Amino acid sequence: MTVNSQRLLLAAAGAGGAAGGALYADDVFSTFLYDGTGSTQTITNGIDLDGEGGLVWCKSRNTTFSHVLQDTERGVGAGYLSSNLTAAENTSTLSSFNADGFTLNSDSTSNGSSYDYVSWTFRKAPGFFDIVTYTGNGVAGRTVAHNLGSVPGMIIVKNLDENEAWAVYHRSLGPTKTLFLSSTQAEFTSSTRWNDTSPTSTVFTVGTNENVNQDTKNYVAYVFAHEDQVFGTDSDESIVKCGSYAGNGSSGQIIDFGFEPQWVMIKSHTRGGNGYGWTIIDMMRIRALFADENGSESGIHGYIPSPNGIHLTNGDSNANESGESYIYMAIRRPHKPPEAGTEVFEPSAVTVSGNTARTRPFAVDLAMGADRGSSGQGFALEDRVRGFALENAVNKARKLKTAVDSAENTFQSPIVYDVYNNKLLDGDYFSGYNAIFYYFRRAPGFFDVVAFTGTGSATTVNHNLAAIPELVIIKNRETNHFWSVYVSSLSSPRTKILILSGDDQAGTSAAGTYWGNSDFTSTQISVGSFANTNSNNQGMIAYLFATLPGISKVGSYSGTGSNIGVDCGFTSGARFVLIKRTDSAGDWYVWDTARGIVGGNDPYLLLNDAVQEVTNKDYIDPLNSGFTVTSSAIADLNTSGGNYIFLAIA
Numbered sequence: 145m146t147v148n149s150q151r152l153l154l155a156a157a158g159a160g161g162a163a164g165g166a167l168y169a170d171d172v173f174s175t176f177l178y179d180g181t182g183s184t185q186t187i188t189n190g191i192d193l194d195g196e197g198g199l200v201w202c203k204s205r206n207t208t209f210s211h212v213l214q215d216t217e218r219g220v221g222a223g224y225l226s227s228n229l230t231a232a233e234n235t236s237t238l239s240s241f242n243a244d245g246f247t248l249n250s251d252s253t254s255n256g257s258s259y260d261y262v263s264w265t266f267r268k269a270p271g272f273f274d275i276v277t278y279t280g281n282g283v284a285g286r287t288v289a290h291n292l293g294s295v296p297g298m299i300i301v302k303n304l305d306e307n308e309a310w311a312v313y314h315r316s317l318g319p320t321k322t323l324f325l326s327s328t329q330a331e332f333t334s335s336t337r338w339n340d341t342s343p344t345s346t347v348f349t350v351g352t353n354e355n356v357n358q359d360t361k362n363y364v365a366y367v368f369a370h371e372d373q374v375f376g377t378d379s380d381e382s383i384v385k386c387g388s389y390a391g392n393g394s395s396g397q398i399i400d401f402g403f404e405p406q407w408v409m410i411k412s413h414t415r416g417g418n419g420y421g422w423t424i425i426d427m428m429r430i431r432a433l434f435a436d437e438n439g440s441e442s443g444i445h446g447y448i449p450s451p452n453g454i455h456l457t458n459g460d461s462n463a464n465e466s467g468e469s470y471i472y473m474a475i476r477r478p479h480k481p482p483e484a485g486t487e488v489f490e491p492s493a494v495t496v497s498g499n500t501a502r503t504r505p506f507a508v509d510l511a512m513g514a515d516r517g518s519s520g521q522g523f524a525l526e527d528r529v530r531g532f533a534l535e536n537a538v539n540k541a542r543k544l545k546t547a548v549d550s551a552e553n554t555f556q557s558p559i560v561y562d563v564y565n566n567k568l569l570d571g572d573y574f575s576g577y578n579a580i581f582y583y584f585r586r587a588p589g590f591f592d593v594v595a596f597t598g599t600g601s602a603t604t605v606n607h608n609l610a611a612i613p614e615l616v617i618i619k620n621r622e623t624n625h626f627w628s629v630y631v632s633s634l635s636s637p638r639t640k641i642l643i644l645s646g647d648d649q650a651g652t653s654a655a656g657t658y659w660g661n662s663d664f665t666s667t668q669i670s671v672g673s674f675a676n677t678n679s680n681n682q683g684m685i686a687y688l689f690a691t692l693p694g695i696s697k698v699g700s701y702s703g704t705g706s707n708i709g710v711d712c713g714f715t716s717g718a719r720f721v722l723i724k725r726t727d728s729a730g731d732w733y734v735w736d737t738a739r740g741i742v743g744g745n746d747p748y749l750l751l752n753d754a755v756q757e758v759t760n761k762d763y764i765d766p767l768n769s770g771f772t773v774t775s776s777a778i779a780d781l782n783t784s785g786g787n788y789i790f791l792a793i794a
Contacts, residue, residue, distance in 0.1 A: 168480035172267040182257030193241035198267040271372035282359030297370025297386025311355040316388035330416040383476040393459030393466035406477040419461040451606035485794035491738035513581040522547035522754030589692035600680025611690040614698035633700040703786035712770030718792040730780035
């Protein structure tokens with residue numbers, strides 16, 4: 145075991161790591177959106193700052209307040225720093241660092257009434273992040289010890305006493321070059337910042353420049369790791385990467401991080417000036433803020449997360465101009481396995497009122513909802529990966545409907561205006577209706593969402609489900625092609641197809657038509673040449689589900705005409721049930737505990753038809769280990785010899 149692995153296991157054991165000492169991105173980094181109150185406010189994000197230490201970085205999203213950076217090494221009594229300013233410490237905006245987050249005071253820069261904010265919290269952990277304070281001595285070759293346990297990928301240093309620029313070391317540029325966080329300036333060649341000496345796993349070296357080592361002046365250094373593979377269930381994954389790439393101006397540019405990111409900072413190192421700033425994107429917002437500016441967040445929508453990195457969808461100069469080169473730091477998306485179904489799924493039956501805020505127990509990756517009445521709206525879906533479209537300066541959700549084959553509609557009002565926060569706002573799509581919403585969070589072994597561009601020929605598509613998918617639903621986003629469904633329990637599943645937008649029985653086609661030429665794996669699915677699943681140069685979206693013991697079950701059963709107890713391995717019954725007959729025509733039925741799974745009539749809706757909710761049928765009953773299909777169920781659900789597939793969530 146390496147020294148870093150030993151440190152990490154010890155840190156996890158004392159800091160809320162998972163059973164067995166594993167540590168995840170979820171434990172050491174958080175993006176949290178909040179509304180300012182103008183009075184003391186506690187932010188609970190699950191990051192232990194009190195015991196482990198770390199950095200809180202806040203920025204207003206809708207006004208021109210400066211960035212706010214406060215860290216535990218300097219303490220709550222120290223003033224905040226602003227990445228967009230060269231100024232020394234300001235007054236404090238935090239009143240405490242907590243075991244599960246932090247508490248803000250009433251300072252408007254980070255907590256003003258009527259303003260929206262984002263906070264990024266970095267917890268100290270070997271292999272991820274460290275904070276060092278030191279006093280300069282003005283001597284070239286001064287070494288500063290750190291506890292990262294690996295060679296840093298990026299170091300950001302600020303003089304705390306003087307109006308000096310933030311100096312940035314990045315491994316891709318080496319120790320002879322410097323960037324400045326508070327400026328759009330291109331790389332600067334100098335031996336007086338890093339003394340032409342690369343950092344090691346225990347120290348970094350500074351020169352004589354006042355940015356990093358003025359005699360008697362105090363400094364803080366934020367030290368970030370690079371690809372130290374000591375995180376995750378098997379302690380073999382990295383959660384931060386510092387690298388570089390060449391811009392090409394192409395909408396197809398994908399930057400490979402080796403993981404899907406939740407936070408990325410990008411800067412052109414070959415060119416400075418307006419349009420070449422320090423771009424920060426997080427997947428809670430998928431909008432840009434700039435570390436060197438005090439401006440509100442930008443409506444840039446040129447960034448889409450991919451399973452291995454980030455997809456740059458335009459030639460924006462801040463991230464992808466042809467002929468320019470860029471450095472980045474990326475942090476892996478949350479990847480801690482859930483321990484309960486309530487961590488990843490919630491059904492919610494509400495009467496919709498436009499712009500009513502509703503707090504969810506987790507950040508939502510997929511929201512789907514339907515009117516329960518007779519409006520004929522059917523189920524509509526929107527997800528974080530596809531993000532928003534900008535129409536007349538208003539963000540509109542990219543919506544798909546399960547009962548039709550239409551391409552995504554980006555211009556109707558959304559189910560919710562903001563799937564990027566735990567607090568969601570009702571949109572006017574169902575305004576005034578009694579509706580049912582289902583909220584899903586991506587998590588290893590349970591659920592994943594993948595956006596990809598089709599090739600028109602059999603190929604594989606990466607995913608981060610961390611399990612072999614058992615249920616895969618794919619939709620062509622750009623043209624009218626039916627929803628295609630793969631189910632692993634069907635015989636020869638790569639030759640079988642179900643249609644989510646129809647009631648057809650499972651169809652058969654040659655391998656390579658819908659699902660490609662290779663079996664699905666824990667990292668890839670296989671798609672064929674058909675336009676429904678892989679249309680050439682068109683955007684596709686895939687929703688992947690698997691069985692996660694105690695949380696979800698993808699399975700099948702044979703009908704008997706009598707009561708059938710479907711054992712899903714749960715302890716308190718299923719909160720969501722989806723059933724489809726596969727050997728004959730049959731609708732896609734959905735039930736949930738928000739509307740009622742009881743020992744009597746249970747309301748249901750159909751995914752494949754925009755019909756009014758049926759409330760007077762007793763087709764399923766509760767069962768602690770899963771659910772019961774009753775003897776009164778129709779042939780769509782329970783006839784002797786019938787074959788059925790299901791998805792159940794605890």
